[in-house]
Amino acid sequence: xxxxxxxxxxxxxxxxxxxxxxxxxxxxxxxxxxxxxxxxxxxxxxxxxxxxxxxxxxxxxxxxxxxxxxxxxxxxxxxxxxxxxxxxxxxxxxxxxxxxxxxxxxxxxxxxxxxxxxxxxxxxxxxxxxxxxxxxxxxxxxxxxxxxxxxxxxxxxxxxxxxxxxxxxxxxxxxxxxxxxxxxxxxxxxxxxxxxxxxxxxxxxxxxxxxxxxxxxxxxxxxxxxxxxxxxxxxxxxxxxxxxxxxxxxxxxxxxxxxxxxxxxxxxxxxxxxxx
Amino acid sequence: xxxxxxxxxxxxxxxxxxxxxxxxxxxxxxxxxxxxxxxxxxxxxxxxxxxxxxxxxxxxxxxxxxxxxxxxxxxxxxxxxxxxxxxxxxxxxxxxxxxxxxxxxxxxxxxxxxxxxxxxxxxxxxxxxxxxxxxxxxxxxxxxxxxxxxxxxxxxxxxxxxxxxxxxxxxxxxxxxxxxxxxxxxxxxxxxxxxxxxxxxxxxxxxxxxxxxxxxxxxxxxxxxxxxxxxxxxxxxxxxxxxxxxxxxxxxxxxxxxxxxxxxxxxxxxxxxxxxxxxxxxxxxxxxxxxxxxxxxxxxxxxxxxxxxx
Numbered sequence: 018x019x020x021x022x023x024x025x026x027x028x029x030x031x032x033x034x035x036x037x038x039x040x041x042x043x044x045x046x047x048x049x050x051x052x053x054x055x056x057x058x059x060x061x062x063x064x065x066x067x068x069x070x071x072x073x074x075x076x077x078x079x080x081x082x083x084x085x086x087x088x089x090x091x092x093x094x095x096x097x098x099x100x101x102x103x104x105x106x107x108x109x110x111x112x113x114x115x116x117x118x119x120x121x122x123x124x125x126x127x128x129x130x131x132x133x134x135x136x137x138x139x140x141x142x143x144x145x146x147x148x149x150x151x152x153x154x155x156x157x158x159x160x161x162x163x164x165x166x167x168x169x170x171x172x173x174x175x176x177x178x179x180x181x182x183x184x185x186x187x188x189x190x191x192x193x194x195x196x197x198x199x200x201x202x203x204x205x206x207x208x209x210x211x212x213x214x215x216x217x218x219x220x221x222x223x224x225x226x227x228x229x230x231x232x233x234x235x236x237x238x239x240x241x242x243x244x245x246x247x248x249x250x251x252x253x254x255x256x257x258x259x260x261x262x263x264x265x266x267x268x269x270x271x272x273x274x275x276x277x278x279x280x281x282x283x284x285x286x287x288x289x290x291x292x293x
Numbered sequence: 294x295x296x297x298x299x300x301x302x303x304x305x306x307x308x309x310x311x312x313x314x315x316x317x318x319x320x321x322x323x324x325x326x327x328x329x330x331x332x333x334x335x336x337x338x339x340x341x342x343x344x345x346x347x348x349x350x351x352x353x354x355x356x357x358x359x360x361x362x363x364x365x366x367x368x369x370x371x372x373x374x375x376x377x378x379x380x381x382x383x384x385x386x387x388x389x390x391x392x393x394x395x396x397x398x399x400x401x402x403x404x405x406x407x408x409x410x411x412x413x414x415x416x417x418x419x420x421x422x423x424x425x426x427x428x429x430x431x432x433x434x435x436x437x438x439x440x441x442x443x444x445x446x447x448x449x450x451x452x453x454x455x456x457x458x459x460x461x462x463x464x465x466x467x468x469x470x471x472x473x474x475x476x477x478x479x480x481x482x483x484x485x486x487x488x489x490x491x492x493x494x495x496x497x498x499x500x501x502x503x504x505x506x507x508x509x510x511x512x513x514x515x516x517x518x519x520x521x522x523x524x525x526x527x528x529x530x531x532x533x534x535x536x537x538x539x540x541x542x543x544x545x546x547x548x549x550x551x552x553x554x555x556x557x558x559x560x561x562x563x564x565x566x567x568x569x570x571x572x573x574x575x576x577x578x579x580x581x582x583x584x585x586x587x588x589x590x591x592x593x594x595x596x597x598x599x600x601x602x603x
Contacts, residue, residue: 088332096325097332105586106336109343112581114527116545117574120552121342124349124571125362132345132362139361163339171593224439227529234553247530250443255534260447267443274440 053265062243063266069154070223070245077158078218082211085166089173089207090199104174108167115164119231122160123148127235148236157228165221169214176210177203216281220274226251246270343578350374350572354565374572386573388540389547393526393577395458396543400465401521408468408517409510412475413502417483433469442530449535460535461543465525471517478513479506516591519584526581544577 057063088107092100110118125132126147137144147156180202188198226247233240233248242252246266254263345362353373356366378386415423415430445464446455454460483506491501507514529545536542539550548570555566585592 084335088335091328091332094325094328096328098324098329099333103332103336105589107339108592109582109585110339112523112585113343113578114529114545116527116529116549117578118342120548120570120574121346124567125342125345130349130357130362130567135362163342166339175593226439230529230533231549231552234549234556247439247443251530251534254443254446263443264447267440271440271444 053262054269056262057265057269063246063249066243066246066249070225073154073158073225074219074222077161078215078222080158081162081166081218082169082214084162085169085214086173086207086211088166088170089177090203092170092174093177093203094195094199096195104167104171107170110164110166111168113164115160115227116231118160118164119228122156122163123232123235126156148232148239150239153232153236153239157225157232160228161222161225165218169218172210172214173207176207180206212281216277220277223270223274223277343582346571346575346578350568350575352568352571354568357567357571370568371572374568375576378569378572378576381569382539385539386547386569386576389542389544390576392458392541393543393545396461396465396528396532397522397525400462400525401518403462403466404468404471404521405514405518407466408471408475409479409507409514410502411472412477412513413479413483413506413510415472415476416479417485417488417506430469430472434473439530442534445531446534455535456537456541458541461528461532464531465521465528468517468521468524471521474517475510475513479510482509482513512591515588519588519591522584523581544573548573548577 088103091097092104097103113121124130128134128146128148133144133147145152184202185198188202193201224247225245229240229244229248230251233244240248242256243249247270250263250266250270253259253266348363348365349357351369351371351374352360352366353368353370356368356370360366414420415427441464449455449460454463487505488501491505496504526543527545528543529549532543532546533549536546539547542550551566551570551573555570
């Protein structure tokens with residue numbers, strides 16, 4: 018419990034405290050109240066990054082969860098050959114650090130010895146620059162999806178395996194087909210797991226940092242220092258020396274995260290009550 | 294039970310009578326080729342980067358730029374690549390690897406022990422503030438490590454922990470999800486009657502935990518250990534900001550620095566760095582991939598427990 022307090026609560030409290038101060042050239046550190054927060058709320062650079070991760074959450078998370086969900090249903094239907102290999106293969110990327118994932122995909126998509134470029138040249142089709150300004154965000158989405166599909170798939174799959182056999186037997190007697198079973202039994206049973214996966218994915222994506230940070234080395238002109246809020250906070254405190262302002266941004270993002278988690282837990286509790 | 298089973302077998306198409314009746318698969322064993330093809334294609338896409346990494350780790354810098362990405366080179370260069378990997382910059386890569394092992398083993402091992410003790414305490418003892426602790430832990434499972442990284446840095450720099458091994462290890466010791474998992478696990482796996490018997494026999498609480506409860510908790514312990522191992526091994530943001538000496542870096546931070554150098558330097562760098570980044574990435578991911586392949590039972594049960602109970 019002590020370690021827990023040191024690592025979760027203490028940093029938050031400390032960041033909260035220093036976010037109320039500002040380091041000035043003349044006069045040292047002074048108390049400025051909510052000035053850092055007001056600045057953050059009005060900062061167009063932060064807005065840009067925040068809008069980008071929100072867009073990312075709205076597009077990438079549904080696509081990823083759809084792939085995970087259909088894969089879990091396919092695994093559970095037992096109508097696929099080699100389903101064990103599929104399950105392991107789709108999950109394996111979870112063990113790959115996001116740094117290495119971003120490096121691999123960055124090289125594959127990149128211009129120097131990129132696989133995509135090689136293939137498109139050899140068949141004479143021109144493919145737009147996947148790491149260019151227009152397609153960088155979808156490319157990051159591809160990396161995150163690649164990393165996390167297997168994990169979410171296994172969560173859904175575990176929930177499907179928990180459905181009692183008798184329910185299927187009853188539906189078979191009632192003459193339900195595969196699609197009917199998927200729609201009327203499996204999807205409702207997956208609702209709590211889907212909510213959890215949705216919340217965790219959204220929270221993770223709002224904190225996007227590793228992938229853009231690695232790809233920044235490949236394309237510094239495309240990924241600006243405020244590409245995501247986390248990247249912005251990092252740049253401010255380690256390159257810009259504005260640690261108090263960075264703390265305010267970190268707290269603001271953390272607060273949004275906690276609000277999302279809180280709402281989700283309330284909703285989940287609601288589901289449980291309905292289920293009972 | 295036996296009646297229902299007979300009825301399903303009678304209704305099912307005759308092609309699959311060879312499948313054992315005890316398995317759930319008896320209800321729908323017809324294989325679909327379309328489904329198989331779709332998911333094998335998806336599988337191929339998911340394995341593509343790993344295959345690419347494996348193939349290109351065998352190439353010299355020249356072959357990397359001149360040969361097709363999925364073709365093996367005429368000249369196998371994998372031994373030379375590995376050699377320059379462990380000798381470049383006085384063998385700093387070996388150092389990074391050792392650091393990663395240290396951080397991951399101490400961090401994950403400590404986190405798993407703390408989670409086992411804490412989870413056991415929460416499941417089996419009633420103490421003041423238990424409810425508040427539970428709520429805090431549940432809330433904390435939703436706060437990702439990256440959100441805490443910048444505040445942690447600020448606090449640790451105040452305490453003078455920056456650039457020490459502890460700055461990476463202490464945060465790794467915390468696993469709200471592991472704690473939660475162990476609590477759920479301990480509630481089921483450790484019978485109260487057994488604990489009472491131990492107390493009547495005069496065993497102290499600590500002795501009861503280590504000799505009885507901990508053994509029963511072993512499968513859950515391994516699961517938490519495995520997941521925390523992955524989290525620490527793959528951690529990037531926190532070590533990136535709390536460490537600034539190359540000798541203390543884990544693999545993730547080290548590789549990303551080399552990648553920066555490879556892209557920025559180009560002509561100035563004495564040795565071409567791309568092959569090193571590629572073969573280094575391969576070496577960095579191998580231990581965990583192997584662990585995942587051999588410990589399938591544990592991560593599967595861990596995910597199952599986490600998702601169904603939550």
